[in-house]
Structures are given as structure tokens and as C-alpha cells.
Amino acid sequence: MGQLPYGADLHGELTKIVRRENIHLGRISALGATTHARVAYYDQNTRTYNPIEFPGGMEILNIHGNVSMRDGEPFVHVHILLGDAGGKIFGGHVLPGTILYACEVFIEEFEGQVLERQQEKKTGLHLWKTGYLS
């Protein structure tokens, strides 16, 4: 539990921390504010991540995500919910380019079976090779 610095890139900062701490399996949750946000919507038909930008100050109402392995390195997958001055909410899959005003974050490390991402044919997504709960 701690905070990320003003001006940091959310995705880059989380990636730096989980690689430095060598976290192979984990969960991330957070709140805070952005000065600029860049997220993606994954189009299931075209199988592309379409970027969406939110310039200016927004509240971070929730960040939820996980840590697993991709290409042999700890990899961060986080989704974000952002609020504007009128209390309206926007969000998506966090991309590099989301810049923090403030961020209070929980990073939990888990023991157990490591989950590795690889691209899957059915969805085009980099899902886990194993780890199906049912």
C-alpha cells in the first residue's frame, strides 16, 4: 500500500514496480486523479484496441487489475474508471499515456500457480494458457 508520484505514467510506473519487486502473480487496486488519460476499448469484431483520450483533470474512481507473466516478464493488466467535473464516468483498458495527479494504490503478491499470457485464437486476446476456474 502506498502512492505513486505526481506526473508518473500509470501503466509504466506499475510495470516498473512489479518488475523491480519480481511479482509474478498479483492484484492491483487504486484510486486517485489523472491530468490526462489514455485508455482502450477492444473491438471484438476487428480485434483491435482502439485508443480513447481524456485530456484534463479527472478523478480516478477505481482501478482494478492483475499481475501475471507475459514474454517471461511480470505484466500489468489494469482497467480504470474516471469521473469528470459533472460526475459523469468514462473508462477503459489502461494504456501508456495515462498521467497521474495522485494515486493511492494496493499491490498484492500471491503465491501459487504462475499464469502466463499468450495470444488466443478465439478472442485475439493475450489470455492465460491455464488457470480456468471451471
Added chain:
Amino acid sequence: MGQLPYGADLHGELTKIVRRENIHLGRISALGATTHARVAYYDQNTRTYNPIEFPGGMEILNIHGNVSMRDGEPFVHVHILLGDAGGKIFGGHVLPGTILYACEVFIEEFEGQVLERQQEKKTGLHLWKTGYLS
């Protein structure tokens, strides 16, 4: 920590897992994407759950919920936040009929006092008989 399969019904799949694992008390959090979503808004005046449908691919930005007992069986209560292609957000109380494109989920099991749901007069909701924190 793991994933749910493509095409699964979110509420049905979570219910199947917590009953198979005999989880009486727990927490659920997740992200992913849907191909179709079906949620409810509870109308406090009419005391009815009004369903709302979101056809087509949406990001799951957050799922948060809990596991407790209802009618002698493990019972899943989850709320969902969904994002469209423009980054606009929708959501509600998850109903059967929410179909997954992908879902990365945490299910935590807790020890301690079991919480049992029963319908309560003041709200019309199936709340816990005990477990008031204050």
C-alpha cells in the same frame, strides 16, 4: 485467481464455482469483456429489479461482489461496470444472461461468522440477518 471461459454466463459460472468449492463467505473481483450484458436497477419505490440489456461487446471495467448463504446454499451477489466503444460507462446488479468474452477473476474465501440472506421488510431486499458492523 483465474479465468472464466468464453461464452460462459457470468452469474451462473460464479455460482457453479462457489457451490463446487463450498465457499460460504467470500469476495469476488474481476475484469474482462462481455458479448451481451443483462443487469438490474432496483427500484426502491416499487421494490422491483428492473432489467437493462447491453447487447454487443463491452469492456468489463470492474466486477465487485460477495459470497454468502441464501436458502442453505452459497449465493453470489455481484455488481458490474461496463464500457462501450466511446469509453462511456454503464452498469448494474448482475443478472443471469451476462455472457463473457473473457473474464479474469479473484475469488477469496473467508473464515468467520457465516452471513445468511433473508428478505427484509424495510427495503424489500434479501440482506443479511446479522453482520451489522455498527
Added chain:
Amino acid sequence: MGQLPYGADLHGELTKIVRRENIHLGRISALGATTHARVAYYDQNTRTYNPIEFPGGMEILNIHGNVSMRDGEPFVHVHILLGDAGGKIFGGHVLPGTILYACEVFIEEFEGQVLERQQEKKTGLHLWKTGYLS
């Protein structure tokens, strides 16, 4: 894990619980419904919390927050996401005046370095003096 009573003020009730239980460091997550909500958007230019009111019944789709110390006492910082009858989502930084219809909540207590808030020059926010993760 438990519930908060009908008619309680969300922020006041959480504050009462963490002070009674003497929780110095922790995490809060929840779902439920409100009869009235009062949240804030922090304007980064004017450095003011601007209140926004949501009268009438709304679903609480997610509450995420933390517990740390401010002015020598346990202090609750929570953000909320609310859904209306059409499944549209609103939210912000929870202020006193958010009144509950129902609320199912997890409060986790952590051991470790205590985090203390104090106003910071760069942002105008009461952030932690320490606890930078990077």
C-alpha cells in the same frame, strides 16, 4: 465483512467504525444502494472540492478506498460509482451526506508502516508524507 444500516451516512459510518476498531491502515470495498448521494470532483486548477448531489435511489456499483491517519486519527478516503434507473453511471469522492439504502462492505486492516496525511504543495491534496512505492 458485514453491512451498514439503512439510513446511515456512508462516510460518517465508515469513520465511526475505523475509529472504534482503531484501524490505522486499511482498505475498504463495498456495494449497495443510496437514497441520496453527495460526492466531489477535485478541480486541479482552483484546488477546490466541488460537490455534486444525486438525489433519489441509485445502485452503488463500487466503493473503493483506504484507511490511513490524518491529524492523529484514523481517516477514511473512499470513491464511489453509482448507477441510475437507465444503467448510466455517475460518481466521485464520497462526501458526508451520502445516505445508504443498503451497503455490504469489506474493511481490511493492515499491519506495517503507518501512512499520515498532510497537505502537499504541488497538488493541494492531503497526501501521505511517506509511502512512495517508486
